[in-house]
Amino acid sequence: MATSLPSVAFIGAGSMGGAILRGLVASGIPVDGGIHVTNRTAAKARDLAGLDGVSSIALEETPDGNQRAAAAARIVLVGVKPYMVADLLDEIGPHLADDAIIVSLAAGITLAQFEEKLPGARVIRSMPNTPSTVGRGVTGLAAGEHADADDLALVRRLFETVGVTVEVDGDDGIDAISTISGSGPAYVFLFIEMLAGAARHQGFDDATARLLAERTFRGATELLAAEELPAEELRRRVTSPKGTTERAVGVFQGSGLDAVFRDATDAAYARAKELSAEG
Numbered sequence: 001m002a003t004s005l006p007s008v009a010f011i012g013a014g015s016m017g018g019a020i021l022r023g024l025v026a027s028g029i030p031v032d033g034g035i036h037v038t039n040r041t042a043a044k045a046r047d048l049a050g051l052d053g054v055s056s057i058a059l060e061e062t063p064d065g066n067q068r069a070a071a072a073a074r075i076v077l078v079g080v081k082p083y084m085v086a087d088l089l090d091e092i093g094p095h096l097a098d099d100a101i102i103v104s105l106a107a108g109i110t111l112a113q114f115e116e117k118l119p120g121a122r123v124i125r126s127m128p129n130t131p132s133t134v135g136r137g138v139t140g141l142a143a144g145e146h147a148d149a150d151d152l153a154l155v156r157r158l159f160e161t162v163g164v165t166v167e168v169d170g171d172d173g174i175d176a177i178s179t180i181s182g183s184g185p186a187y188v189f190l191f192i193e194m195l196a197g198a199a200r201h202q203g204f205d206d207a208t209a210r211l212l213a214e215r216t217f218r219g220a221t222e223l224l225a226a227e228e229l230p231a232e233e234l235r236r237r238v239t240s241p242k243g244t245t246e247r248a249v250g251v252f253q254g255s256g257l258d259a260v261f262r263d264a265t266d267a268a269y270a271r272a273k274e275l276s277a278e279g
Contacts, residue, residue: 005158007033009073011066011088013048016105017079019133023162025051026135036069071095075154079105089117096121101151103158107178108275110171111144122147124155127174128162129181137163138184140177142170171276179268187264192217 008024008031010017021037031053038057039045045058057065070076070092080088085106096102096118104114104125114123123144131137139159143152156165168177192213199209224231239245 004030004032005154006074007031007072008035008075008077008158009069010035010037010077010079011069011092012078012080012084013037013039013044014079016128016130016132017077018048019137020077020128020159020162021048021054022051023132023135024158025054027161029157029161033072033074036072038065038069066092067095070100071097073097074099075101075103075158077103077105082106082108085109086113086117089114093118101147101155103155108272108278110276111142112171115144115146120146122151124152125171125174126155126159127178127182128159130185132159132162135162138177138181139163139165140168140174140181141165142168142174175269175272175276178272179265183265183268188217 005024010021013021017037021035024031024035035051035054036057037045037048037054038059039048040059042058042061045056045061048054049056055069057069059065062068066088074097076092076096078085078088085104099122101122101124102114102118104111104123105128107127109125111123111125114125115121121144124147125142125144127140128137129139132139137159139162141152141155141159152167156167159165166177166181168174195216196209196213199212200206204212220234224234227234235249239249
């Protein structure tokens with residue numbers, strides 16, 4: 001694996017793009033040719049200007065900043081809102097290097113839509129999730145028609161600065177992973193909400209209920225990481241025969257919770273397809 005990355009551009013560095021940018025800087029991985037980032041306002045540009053090795057461009061001061069950043073980079077991350085992608089690709093397309101790798105952060109925009117705007121380009125679609133902002137992300141990566149294994153390896157190395165990566169097959173794979181790791185943090189937060197609600201039902205005040213729910217989830221996931229055992233095994237270890245946990249788990253399982261999860265992720269997948277069609 002290469003010890004450094006080629007030059008990188010972040011075209012639009014919102015919360016997700018900014019998290020990946022900060023993760024890359026914090027990793028200490030050398031970036032040959034530097035990191036170039038664009039934002040609309042000078043205020044946002046100033047927030048990133050102090051990062052080591054980063055050239056931060058405010059479009060309100062440098063109107064051709066997107067073109068400049070794209071021309072200076074081998075890996076170009078497109079982090080603008082989905083409705084802005086088509087116009088942005090028209091803007092930067094003529095300025096891209098022949099070997100540029102275009103990485104989409106835009107939900108609902110397919111590989112084919114990128115490749116239609118950039119014929120022959122090496123396009124990779126990504127699906128990071130919000131824990132990337134704390135270096136614990138899961139990112140799905142799907143290569144387009146012209147991106148090869150070396151291109152994927154470079155992009156994987158970039159996203160591994162904020163977590164782990166999973167390679168999937170095309171847009172269908174990205175849509176599928178969006179229903180699990182992409183939307184998954186919301187499912188976890190929902191369960192924390194419900195556990196806190198159950199704690200209040202058992203008589204705890206709001207602050208204590210929140211503490212019990214949040215710390216139980218955090219502790220359980222840290223234990224899962226430390227033990228390196230399947231979740232099923234750890235669950236069995238907590239579930240003593242004829243004990244209180246066994247009774248509670250029986251209620252969950254008897255309620256068809258597995259089917260609820262399948263139905264929920266199927267609904268998310270269907271919506272992902274709708275968004276792609278609307279895009």
